[in-house]
Each structure stands twice: as structure tokens, then as C-alpha cells.
Amino acid sequence: MTIAVEEVEFTYPGGANALRGVSLRIGSGEAVAIIGENGAGKTTLVKHLNGLLKPDKGAVVIGGNGNDAPWNTRDHSVAQLAARVGFVFQNPDDQILERTVRAEVAFGPRNLGMPEAEINAAVQSSLEQVGLTDAADNHPYDLLAPQRKLITLASVLAMRTPIVIFDEPTMGQDARSVARIGEIVKDLKSAGRTVLIITHDIDFCADHFERIVVMADGRVLADGAAEQVLTRTELLATTNVEPPQLVRLAQALGLPHAPLTIDGLVVTLLQ
Amino acid sequence: MIRLRDITYHYPRATTPALDKLSLEVPAGQLCAVIGANGSGKSTLCYALAGFVPHFYRGQLSGHIEVAGIDVAQSSLAEIAGTVGLVFSNPFNQITGARFTVHDEIAFGMENMGVPPDEMRARIDEVLRFAGLTDLADRSPFALSGGQQQRLAIVSVLVMRPKVIILDEPTSQLDPVGSKEVFAVLRDLAAAGESTIILAEHKLEWVAVFADRVLVLQDGRLVADGPPREILTGDNLHDWGLEPTRYTQVARSALNAGRRDNGEALPATLEAAVEYFR
Numbered sequence: 001m002t003i004a005v006e007e008v009e010f011t012y013p014g015g016a017n018a019l020r021g022v023s024l025r026i027g028s029g030e031a032v033a034i035i036g037e038n039g040a041g042k043t044t045l046v047k048h049l050n051g052l053l054k055p056d057k058g059a060v061v062i063g064g065n066g067n068d069a070p071w072n073t074r075d076h077s078v079a080q081l082a083a084r085v086g087f088v089f090q091n092p093d094d095q096i097l098e099r100t101v102r103a104e105v106a107f108g109p110r111n112l113g114m115p116e117a118e119i120n121a122a123v124q125s126s127l128e129q130v131g132l133t134d135a136a137d138n139h140p141y142d143l144l145a146p147q148r149k150l151i152t153l154a155s156v157l158a159m160r161t162p163i164v165i166f167d168e169p170t171m172g173q174d175a176r177s178v179a180r181i182g183e184i185v186k187d188l189k190s191a192g193r194t195v196l197i198i199t200h201d202i203d204f205c206a207d208h209f210e211r212i213v214v215m216a217d218g219r220v221l222a223d224g225a226a227e228q229v230l231t232r233t234e235l236l237a238t239t240n241v242e243p244p245q246l247v248r249l250a251q252a253l254g255l256p257h258a259p260l261t262i263d264g265l266v267v268t269l270l271q
Numbered sequence: 272m273i274r275l276r277d278i279t280y281h282y283p284r285a286t287t288p289a290l291d292k293l294s295l296e297v298p299a300g301q302l303c304a305v306i307g308a309n310g311s312g313k314s315t316l317c318y319a320l321a322g323f324v325p326h327f328y329r330g331q332l333s334g335h336i337e338v339a340g341i342d343v344a345q346s347s348l349a350e351i352a353g354t355v356g357l358v359f360s361n362p363f364n365q366i367t368g369a370r371f372t373v374h375d376e377i378a379f380g381m382e383n384m385g386v387p388p389d390e391m392r393a394r395i396d397e398v399l400r401f402a403g404l405t406d407l408a409d410r411s412p413f414a415l416s417g418g419q420q421q422r423l424a425i426v427s428v429l430v431m432r433p434k435v436i437i438l439d440e441p442t443s444q445l446d447p448v449g450s451k452e453v454f455a456v457l458r459d460l461a462a463a464g465e466s467t468i469i470l471a472e473h474k475l476e477w478v479a480v481f482a483d484r485v486l487v488l489q490d491g492r493l494v495a496d497g498p499p500r501e502i503l504t505g506d507n508l509h510d511w512g513l514e515p516t517r518y519t520q521v522a523r524s525a526l527n528a529g530r531r532d533n534g535e536a537l538p539a540t541l542e543a544a545v546e547y548f549r
Contacts, residue, residue, distance in 0.1 A: 038418030175514035245517035
């Protein structure tokens with residue numbers, strides 16, 4: 001499902017001018033990472049995609065390229081949009097409500113009116129994906145904060161929405177969970193879902209996302225293929241981001257290109 | 272400065288210990304990183320050093336914890352707070368809620384310590400600048416973004432100049448350059464001998480650059496303790512649920528792909544990797 005953000009401007013009540021004219025078109029099945037300094041407007045932008053925020057100026061349209069009707073977020077409720085856009089908040093405690101992990105993960109699909117048998121299957125498979133099958137009957141708050149984040153990820157996966165948005169999915173996660181989240185992104189991509197993440201984890205971006213959007217000061221600073229964007233050291237520095245470790249190494253060694261994979265860099269190094 | 276002897280700790284109702292026979296000594300002025308998988312005991316160790324275990328979390332503690340001459344289990348949190356500062360991983364847990372502006376939130380700890388007003392003003396201005404919060408000083412702490420709240424939580428502790436600073440993943444919500452700046456300030460504080468620092472952290476790239484020493488926890492036990500390069504390039508890292516930095520991974524892959532091994536230690540930092548491949 002497609003996402004179209006057209007000339008969106010937004011100011012929070014109280015004055016913070018968070019978006020100053022953002023345009024972005026994301027195709028069906030694309031995987032896009034949004035990066036940029038704290039306060040760049042990343043979270044404000046994605047909160048427009050599920051209707052939590054409505055633009056002061058401009059428009060956000062979800063779908064409309066193929067079988068699905070275009071939904072302007074101004075004309076649809078957050079509840080309606082939830083059927084199209086799954087959203088994992090930065091802080092899991094903003095969205096956990098239920099008394100067991102299983103009930104929490106079932107909440108979203110049930111709300112969407114999914115048949116009970118299908119809900120069970122969706123809950124089961126999404127708990128497997130995040131590695132929390134054994135914790136299904138625990139109280140969410142008996143788990144550690146990084147695991148609670150995985151619960152919210154599972155909740156969104158279980159809703160099987162055509163678009164999924166993760167705000168800082170790898171924050172506070174250890175290496176195994178980061179790898180697991182990478183696998184989830186891969187699975188979503190191969191299932192043709194549209195995936196959007198916000199992250200400060202630039203190495204994770206380089207590993208899993210082909211398209212990178214760089215934001216600063218409420219605007220899109222750059223938007224393009226990972227190989228191009230993640231090697232623009234000076235541009236990234238203006239929004240408090242450094243290129244991935246591999247790119248920094250290639251650049252420090254003065255290599256002709258800066259591959260984004262370990263294998264790619266090893267080949268270049270051994271030439 | 273810090274001495275743990277045979278620490279075992281169970282959270283209330285827990286059957287397995289969160290810390291298991293942990294013994295450790297950290298001299299003054301050291302920046303000591305604590306790494307390990309989620310659930311390995313990093314946060315619990317932080318809480319124990321700052322007295323939140325057992326005074327706040329209760330549960331069962333055995334062994335002896337001494338921090339800056341204070342017997343932590345025998346002292347109140349108020350007695351410990353003047354000497355030991357703790358930065359939580361979630362800034363939400365840290366912000367007092369007792370003050371209405373960023374400025375007053377930063378002043379809160381110093382007021383309780385009786386710092387003279389002139390000195391207080393100077394220190395507050397300094398940390399506001401460092402945190403990039405000068406223009407937001409009159410805003411409510413709860414009206415800040417996640418990253419701004421995290422910077423507020425860090426400087427609210429630093430401003431008290433505690434002898435011992437404990438930080439539990441202090442930069443999880445900060446952008447890459449902002450994170451690096453925080454680690455650099457911590458390194459400088461330790462190097463100047465002003466503070467002894469314990470830093471629980473997942474970002475191994477910066478642990479490799481800034482830490483003097485690395486402790487590895489697994490299931491509440493201390494399984495490794497040594498200089499960053501030695502620990503972070505060791506073969507055991509995967510067994511502990513950790514991933515080496517890309518610099519280490521590239522060097523190892525290059526060796527496997529036929530690069531001549533000149534016996535040099537694998538690199539964990541950018542600087543060492545440049546040296547290694549030159």
C-alpha cells in the first residue's frame with residue numbers, strides 16, 4: 001500500500017514548528033528508514049501517517065494505488081486508519097494495556113474485527129517472530145522494557161496491516177533481538193508490506209533498508225538509495241548522524257567505494 | 272572507590288538471582304563499561320551500586336557493597352544520593368515530577384544538597400548549554416521530546432558532580448552525535464579524576480572508544496573483565512549474546528578470506544581498524 005505525504009506543515013499547540021513542508025512518496029512494498037537528529041520531526045511525521053496528528057497544511061493520503069481507495073487522513077479516524085497502518089511507538093509503555101502478553105497481542109486484531117480463529121493464529125505466529133512464545137501468559141510488566149517493546153512489535157504484526165511503522169525498534173535491544181528485528185523486517189519486505197522505520201541505529205539501516213530519508217529541522221534533507229545517502233558524511237553531520245561503521249572505515253582508508261556490507265568491504269579491501 | 276564482595280540478589284518473588292556471587296573492585300577515576308545481553312543483570316548492578324537495590328526494589332541481598340566509603344545496604348537513599356548519581360535508561364523514571372520547568376528540575380538535586388545560589392546558577396547554565404536545552408529552560412520537562420528528556424536526565428545528575436556516576440544506557444534515545452558527546456564528557460570527567468563512572472551500554476562501538484575497562488555480565492554473573500580491545504575482540508562475545516563492532520567483524524572476515532595474518536590484535540574501533548588495514 002502506498003503513502004503520499006504532500007507539502008505537510010505542522011505546528012504543535014504551544015509553538016514548536018515541527019514540520020515545515022514535507023513531501024514524501026512511498027511505494028507499495030517499499031522499505032524506508034527515516035534518520036536525523038533529535039527534534040528533526042521524524043516522530044511527528046509518522047504520527048501523521050496513522051492520523052494521530054492531522055496536517056495544518058498539505059495532505060497525507062494512505063493507499064490509492066491499485067485496489068485500495070485513497071484515504072486522506074483528514075477524512076478517516078485513527079481507528080479506521082489502524083486497519084491500514086500498524087504503528088509501534090518508541091516507548092512501549094505508551095501502548096500496553098492488557099494483563100497478559102497474549103491478550104495484549106490479540107487486542108489489535110480483535111479490534112479490527114478479525115475472526116477469533118484467525119486471531120489465535122496471528123497471535124501465535126507474531127509471538128514466534130519476536131521470540132516471546134514462552135512469555136505468552138506473563139503479565140507484560142513482568143517483562144523487561146526491551147521485551148515490552150517486542151510485545152508491541154508483535155501486536156502490530158498480528159494486525160497484518162499492509163503498512164507497518166516502527167519508531168526506534170532497536171532501542172535498548174541486545175544483539176540477538178536486533179538480529180531478530182532485522183529478520184522481521186526481511187519477512188515483511190518479502191510479504192510485500194510497506195515498512196517504515198525511524199532509527200538512530202545507522203548500521204541497522206545499512207543492513208536492512210534500501211531507501212533512506214534524512215530529516216533535519218522539520219524538512220527532508222535527502223531522500224535516496226542507501227548507498228548514496230549513507231555515504232554523504234558532510235550532509236549527515238548537519239543532522240547529527242554519522243555514516244555506518246563500514247562507510248567510515250572505507251572513507252578513512254581512502255577506498256574508492258564504501259560498500260554497505262561486510263563482505264563487500266572485505267572484497268574491496270583485498271583488491 | 273567501588274567494592275562489591277560476593278553480591279547475590281533476588282528481586283521479590285524471583286526464584287533465580289538477578290546478581291549471582293558478584294565481586295568487583297573499581298578504582299577512583301575509572302570509566303568502567305558494563306555489557307551483556309538483555310536480562311544479564313546490567314540494570315540491577317546499576318541499581319545496587321546506587322542503593323535502589325535493595326532500598327527501593329526490596330528483595331533479598333547478600334554480600335557487601337561499598338561505594339565511596341558508604342556501606343550501601345546500611346545507608347539510606349538520601350545518604351547515598353549526595354555521593355552516587357544514577358541515570359536511568361528511561362528518562363521518564365528519572366524526572367521528579369516535583370518541578371515545573373527544565374531549569375528547576377536541574378536545580379532540584381542541588382537545592383537538596385545546599386549548593387550556594389551563585390554557584391548553582393553557573394552550574395545550571397553550563398549544563399543547559401551542554402544539553403542544548405538553554406532555550407527550553409522554562410518548558411515543562413514533560414513537554415520535551417524523548418531525546419531532550421534523556422539529556423535532561425543526564426545533566427540533572429552530572430550537575431551535582433557526584434563522586435560516582437552510574438548510568439544505565441543513558442543515550443538510548445539520543446542521535447548518534449549526541450550520544451558520542453555524552454560518552455566523551457563522561458570520559459573527560461573520569462580522566463580528570465572527578466568521577467568514577469559505571470556505564471551499562473549496548474553501543475559497543477563507543478564502549479570500545481571511551482571505556483577504560485569492560486565488564487561482561489551473563490545471567491547475573493561476571494564472566495569477563497578486562498581492557499576494551501581484549502574483551503570486544505574475543506571469541507566468546509557471541510556466547511554472551513553480544514555482537515562485535517563492524518571493525519572487528521571486517522578484520523575477522525578479511526582473515527577468513529585470505530588476508531595475511533601478521534599476528535596483530537583485531538581492532539574494535541575505527542582508529543584501530545585504520546591502523547590494522549593500513
